[in-house]
Amino acid sequence: MERTESRVGLKGVLAAVLTPMDKDLNPDHQAFAAHCQRLLAAGCHGLSVFGTTGEANSLSVDERLAALEALVESGVAPEKVLPGTGSCALTDTVRLSQAALEAGTAGALVLPPFYYKGVGDDGLFRFFAEVVERVGDDSLRLHLYHIPQMTGVDLGLPLISRLIDAYPTIVVGTKDSSGDRERIMTLCREFPDFSVLAGTETLLLETLRSGGEGCISATVNVTSRLARRVHDAHAAGKADEAEALQERLTHLRASIEAYPVIPALKQLMTRLTDDEQWRNIRPPLSGLDEKRTKDLLSNVPLAELL
């Protein structure tokens, strides 16, 4: 199922990029740009910035806008960037999505509004519809971000279908972080023109084989090299090699997933870059304590990392 590039945006291996923070817990723009370049050099096809892993909802809208602007100014190609623009407030999501569009990014990864629970599909549809109408630009590309364990909001298939029907050239894809393998395969099957990105590299090969576009994953901050090799082996038709690499990748991911993922990744980056600043994390998240840090560093095969 071939799709035009303009329609689907990014595909392949995308990192849900961490946001490095200075001692006052402000985003460090320079370290952020350096990390983005590191990820691209390690094989990432794209950069999903300002998502759950990037602590985006712990940042103000102005902080997100300033960080995006600085990133593009630093020389990272905007067409490789897929910024998260989700928030609880319609006006914030509109402003962030507008800015993503103006910066020339690959699109916007948009959460459903997540404060109210049980609002029903009509309210959720109306939210996304208002975002589309208020941005008011046919070149907008939205990816629906499904992560019910954080949002408490279900983006059900009937809602996705309704949004695709209403805005077929704008609602172009989804990042599915539900961890629900069956759902991801169903999305690939039932929405063949829709870009499906799994929220974990554990499902990378299976998603690609099912017609999905790839993955956007937190752990790809440190597993890009190996994830890219899985992708490339699959693309080259080397099924056995792809499977063997996927198995290694799955093990690598599992060794990190045993810990709170965002703090663990910031700890791994501290080790990989020898820069203590990487430990900084905004509340309500907390860094790993000394014991868990020691465990992590002895259990994760560091040589396999980025």
Place this chain on the structure above:
Amino acid sequence: MERTESRVGLKGVLAAVLTPMDKDLNPDHQAFAAHCQRLLAAGCHGLSVFGTTGEANSLSVDERLAALEALVESGVAPEKVLPGTGSCALTDTVRLSQAALEAGTAGALVLPPFYYKGVGDDGLFRFFAEVVERVGDDSLRLHLYHIPQMTGVDLGLPLISRLIDAYPTIVVGTKDSSGDRERIMTLCREFPDFSVLAGTETLLLETLRSGGEGCISATVNVTSRLARRVHDAHAAGKADEAEALQERLTHLRASIEAYPVIPALKQLMTRLTDDEQWRNIRPPLSGLDEKRTKDLLSNVPLAELL
């Protein structure tokens, strides 16, 4: 248990004030001020603006700040206002709490950061501590807003205790919207110097009798008169009268609670003010459909309302 006024801020009957919106779904400052004055005239001791009922998390920070400024400029006494300043982002909560303080309000009603789930008490403590330290003013008064059915975050008693111990003159109270009667009574008993406000007027009399301060409730937007009579009968030591009035109030609340509360309240305000604009509601919330509106208007004893 007498407490100094400066310590506890508002007590009695507080409305969780609705936010009227214009046809473009922007807060209507004039209608908002008029509604606030209506509630005070009907007997409310105070106004809890920009909470769940006020669709605050559907508004941007700038929209909340502009609405607060307009409200104070309109002549509503800021010391009767308790603005919600909660958000997912530390920097937003700091900015909103700072503005509440500068406007001379009774304090700030602050949600825990609600995007991440299962972050643990250390992360939540650090969030609130950072808010206190960053605002950096001893006259700050925080009320912890517990509404786990929306936030998915538990403000447990050990965390509350730890916050009171760390900031005894700043962390002065809580609004408890859990609907958990036992928890509210336990809070009144175990934290006698802490201001406990139940999130429903159904528990108004019981909370007052247990040493709590009163209630902050959505339905008080239309039940202020009756709620105030319960409060006053209790204050005058008229136990039987207070109980009879509480029973009427509980029935009145129940007749509204049978519907999605915020849309139902906006519908009731439409009826009470004869102003169709009251129907407007920001997505992801939706207005009541025609059938439910008809049901609501025939089941709620309109003559009992504000």
